[in-house]
Amino acid sequence: MKKTIPFLFATLFGFEQAQAQNSQPDTLRVIGLSEVVVSANRVQERKADIPQQIDVLRAAQIRLQNPMTTADALINTGQVFVQKSQFGGGSPVIRGFEANKILLVVDGVRMNNAIYRAGHLQNILSTDANVMDRIEVLSGAGSVLYGTDALGGVISILTKNPLLADSTSATQPRVHTNNLLRYGTAAKEKTAHTDISLGWEKFGSLTSITASDFDDLRKGRRPYKSFPSFGENLRYVERQDGKDVVVPNDNVNIQRQSGYRQLSVLQKFLYRPSATQQHTLNVQYSTTSDVPRYDRLQEYRNGNLRFAEWNYGPEKRFFASYQFQYSRPTRFFDMVRLTPAVQKVNESRLSRAFGNVNRDENLEEVKIGSLNLDLFKQIGKHELRYGAEATHNKVESTGRRVNIDTGASTGIATRYPNGSTYATQGVYASHNWEITPQLILSDGLRFSAVQLKANFNPEFFKSSLLNSDQESSSLNGNLGLVWMLPAGFRVSGLLSTGFRNPNLDDVSKTFEQNNGTLIVPNPNLKPEQIFYREAELSNTIEGKLHVAVTGFYSTLTDAIVVRPFTAPDGSTTTVYNGQNFTTVANTNANKARIYGVSGRFNAALFNHWSAQATATYTNGRVLSTDVPLDHIPPIYGRGAITYKDRKLTAEASMLFNGRKGVADYSPSGEDNLIQNTPVGALGWQTFNLRTTYQVTKGWSVQSGLENILDQSYRPFASGINAAGRNFYLAVRFEH
Structure with a gap:
């Protein structure tokens, strides 16, 4: 470690001297409100022109960060903020909302x-960060x-x-390829990515493949000094000679049974x-290996590993989607876009108790059809956007109990x-x-x-709620106002309502x-309704500074x-899969409130240097019962x-999280207090270095050291500790 940090600082600052001798200074520009x-x-x-906070993560930023996953x-x-119950996870939290209360x-x-659940949701991992052009995060209610x-x-x-190729080279296709090989030490990560674009004047094809092994x-x-053994993996279960055996972990810092593999393909x-006319056919496929639910595999009952x-x-x-876009002024629209998708x-x-040869398997298949129609029309100083959307989901749910020795299978209750x-x-x-030009009104x-x-099958689940x-x-509706003030100042405000209908x-x-x-089940659930307010004060010097x-x-x-x-029927317990349980259910609380503040700073300092900073504080409470609301991260x-x-x-960067005490946890159990320390979630910070060096026009080398101080920590509501010190090395070829 003593040698590693000086080496990386030499990489960070030593190259500056070399570059200063061989090139003219560049001014690093900040992308502001013109984006x-x-x-x-x-x-x-x-x-x-938009009165709502929007943060944009561009391809160049994703490329520099070299993330393992989109999460x-x-x-x-x-x-x-992102929660993880297992290594192969990642559940984003925005404005105190998580999982099925955020739209992907x-x-x-x-x-x-x-079947997007309310707890923690890792479906964003099925998208491939290596083929993204940009990610836009719209914070706050977006139901309109x-x-x-x-x-x-x-x-x-x-x-x-x-x-696509330009008209001067119509006979020769425009070829562009981007390739990546990356290795990371914290999980012995091995990632390979390739994409190739072939473009003629009117027709183009993009093929992308990414495979990762963690x-x-x-x-x-x-x-942590106060909890020196927190997060240590002391033992785990292996199947040996047809029996479950508890195995002592020879390295308590390795979180055994957390690795997985993933494959993503795009065409x-x-x-x-x-x-004026464009047609796009978009096909994506992703799959994983089995992904171990780490928090469950480290669950103890009566002093023994449970699973x-x-x-x-x-x-x-x-x-798969087909998108038709037509841009030509007519009486009703200047642009129309139609997107059917499937x-x-x-x-x-898949779960099996320790010492039990029967594995319970709940399998879900969801088929979704959707249709989006979006139109745009400008009339003088007025811009009108309108359209329609329809979706249909069908869920096939199967439950079975499989004997892992004989393969015999019987039916059980479906999820x-x-x-x-x-x-x-x-x-x-x-x-x-x-x-x-200084005052813009928006409504919708x-x-x-x-x-x-x-309808549940009563054969497996004895309940009056079927x-x-x-x-x-x-x-x-929403109503927003943007007011451009002198000297680059800007004030915006938004009032918006939204809803989320209970899903399956x-x-x-x-x-x-x-x-x-x-x-x-609780068939009497009603839709959640939100009244959202937002106000922002910002100052922008285009290309140099943005603070908000x-x-x-x-x-x-x-x-x-x-x-x-x-x-x-008055019962508070039920028998499920042969066990008696105390019952809980999703219910409608009378009222809750969430408030907070976020700040962003982005500045071009001088010549080649820039600085960025962001911080978010959120507070949430169920007002009817005066208890904390779940999914509220610390600062x-x-x-x-x-x-x-x-x-x-x-x-060079620092990520940080504040502390969250036990008294601030929701009683629902969704925030996994049981998976954290007796005093709640502890605060933490990591220091990180990343570099990209362009060796030739096509070849570049990237390296980084994440969590330099090798801090052991577990983010709020998570069920697995985050990565320790991780050195990664990546080689890219782009042409």
Whole structure:
């Protein structure tokens, strides 16, 4: 370690001297409010005109960060908190909302489906960070443009497109390829990526493949003084000679049974017959190996490890969309975009108690069809965006108990009612009015309708709550104002309403929690409603400085929270898969509130240097019962200094999280207090260095040292310790 840090600082600063002798100084520019974004209004719009906080993570930033997964890319921004129950996980938290209260969108199509759960959700890992053009994070309610689920915000992921040739080289295709090999020490990570774009004047193709292999994750060796053994993996279970055996861990810092593998493939075809017309076929596929649920595998009962197996089975995501875009002024629109899409998602949960030869397997398959229509029309100083969306989900849920010795299989209770359907429809209109060049008004309305049909098979689940058929509708609106002041100052404000309709996971799921209770169905759930306020003061010197402070306040009505549950027949316990459980259920709390503040700073310092910083504080409480709300992280953020020259880019950064005491935890159990220290989540900070050096026009070498001090820590609500000191080395070839 004593030799490593001086070497990396020499890499960071020594190259500066070499570059200064061989090149002219460059001025590092800061991208400010002139940037164009698409997540706020579904079509391109200047960031300065939008009264809501939007953070953009561009391909160049993702490339410098060299993240293992998309979840890690979000962590490295310092603007999004991410929870992990296992190494193969990553559940973003925005404005105090998580999982199915945040909308994930890929290339304009919603990823959220009928079984997106309220706890912690790792589906964002099925997207490939190596083929992304940009990630846009819209913080705060986004229901007017996107419908249900966008209570906390929208994470809009845009993948790369094929590069077309210009008209002067129409006979020769434009060829562009990008290749990566990366190795990381903390998990013995091995990642290989390749993509190739072939483009003619009117037609282009992009093919991308990424494969990753992660071994068991090593946590930091430098413990907290007050809890020196916290997070140590003392023992684990192996199957030896047909028996489950508890094996002492020869290295307590290696979190045994946490590794996994992943494969992602993307294929795009782009056809542009004219300047006004474009057709895009977009096919994506991702799959994983079994992903060990680390927190469950380290769960003890009566002093013994409880499970011999607890894995998420291979998660497979198939996505296909066709997008037609036509841009030509007509009476009704200047641009129209139509996007039909289909998705198929397979996931499973595989668990087996220690010493038991029977493995319980719950397998889910979700088929989703969707259609998006988006139109844009400009009339003088008025911009009108309007459209419609429809989705339909069908869920096939299977439960079986398999004898691992004989292969014999019998049926058990399913996690969800088999054959359930979940459908949404919505129409929206959004309007911007440039009253003056300094004053911009925005407003919008959306009407949404949702239908859910679900019926449990009473053969396996004895309950009076077997049928869950629902229909609901919602009318939402927003009103925002942007005021450009002298000297680069800007004031913006937003009032917005939103909703999230209970999906199949909310209404009809059965699931054993970490604390030993059983979540049972509650067909009487109502939609959650939010009234969101946001105000921001910022100052921008274009290309040099951007600093902003944003305050937000949300009032959540009929908030869905997990609470003790009494069935209509008066029972508070139930028998499930042969065991008797105390029952809890998702219920509507009367009212909750979430408020907080975030700050961002981005400045070009001098010549090659720039600085960035961000911090977010959030507080949430259920007002009807006066208890903390779940999914509220402690204060978190990031600070960084970046150096960039023609051949070298280097960054020194710090990520930090504050402390969260036991009294601030929600009683629901969702925040996994049982997985943390007796005093709650401890604060932490990591120091990191990253460099990219352009060896030749096509070849570059990247290296980094993350968590330099090798701190052992576990982020709030997580079930696994984060990586210890991680040195990575990557080689890229781009042509």
